Amino acid sequence: MTSRAVGTRRVEILRAAAELFAARGFHGVSIEELGRAVGTSGPALYRHFPGKESLLAAMLLDVSERLAAGGRERVAAAADPREALESLLRGHIAFALGEPALITVHDRELDNVPEPERRRIRRLQRGYVEEWVRVLAQLRADGRPELLRATVHATFGLLNSTPHSADEVPGEQMAELLLDMGGAALLAGG
Amino acid sequence: MTSRAVGTRRVEILRAAAELFAARGFHGVSIEELGRAVGTSGPALYRHFPGKESLLAAMLLDVSERLAAGGRERVAAAADPREALESLLRGHIAFALGEPALITVHDRELDNVPEPERRRIRRLQRGYVEEWVRVLAQLRADGRPELLRATVHATFGLLNSTPHSADEVPGEQMAELLLDMGGAALLAGG
């Protein structure tokens, strides 16, 4: 059996790994389990990634890039700061609700990424945060930059908590709730 | 050398373990490391806990009990719902800022607690959440219970995110910021 398209396996592995890492943590999942989750067994993974850590690195790099790029586009497309902030919120909420496993791994497992890539991921994350901070600064004359940054981080905590409260609330309502709460939190204080 | 007071070692171990588990995750910390962190080496831990998992269980049980008891007391001592909610917020914020490692482990490592204790911890957590929900319900005619519960969970995400954004903002200001953001988030939506 030869694979369908190039890179299909790779993507399959990353998706399965995200679920497992989110559920039991990077160190709580073995290579053998990762293999079994995609129908192969164990060491077949090494045909696609040089090691377990590289797999995590690829995953977090992809997430960070998608978030950062999405943020940039949304801000660029917005007519004014108010609209930009709402668009950022909607984008992040869609991501958190749509790919809860990725969001979870993204803010728990950075420390397990080896050094060359960790720096790149951090840079991307910082860029994403600064996107929010710049927009927020235009809406609030008051805040010093560190305070705005802390505000944004706390808001991410709010938005990213969704996966952990395995929900009885349907996605559409949850999105609305998070939009309201996130907006209120961002504009509070000062 | 005989220890100062009874249970001193036990507490020392729990404190050190909280830091290590928060930093690298339950599976990322070895017994040997836990021992070294309190000046003994490795297997000495088994004089105080029957195993690694029991250690985690004791830690999470203690946190859950303190949060739940604190919540109960604060609500009982409050004159009205508005005051109760503010007191709950202040209490949780003080905990999150004062013991960031415990808060982190508390909402990441429950799955690694073995079954008899896990249920008890969950029960305590649920009780704490319901304390918040009852208060919130008195302040907001609108919300259905699941929505209020989701609101409270999201607010916890906001408050508990503090440890991860290792901060440039001093504690007192951070507490104020979280109070404002948390309050706004809780009363938003609907």
Next chain:
DNA sequence: CGCGCCTGTTAATGGTCGCTAACATGGTCG
């Protein structure tokens, strides 16, 4: 004084893990 408990030590054990080696297979293409 001496016995026992509390608390610690080092050595060993059995299991698991990440990773490598050696080998197999099947489709692509010169």
Next chain:
DNA sequence: CGACCATGTTAGCGACCATTAACAGGCGCG
């Protein structure tokens, strides 16, 4: 058609890990 490359397989290696065994010192109490 036959060599190559991509993608698997199983077996094995060395490291590490949680836990247990065997042993030791010191303090409190009879």
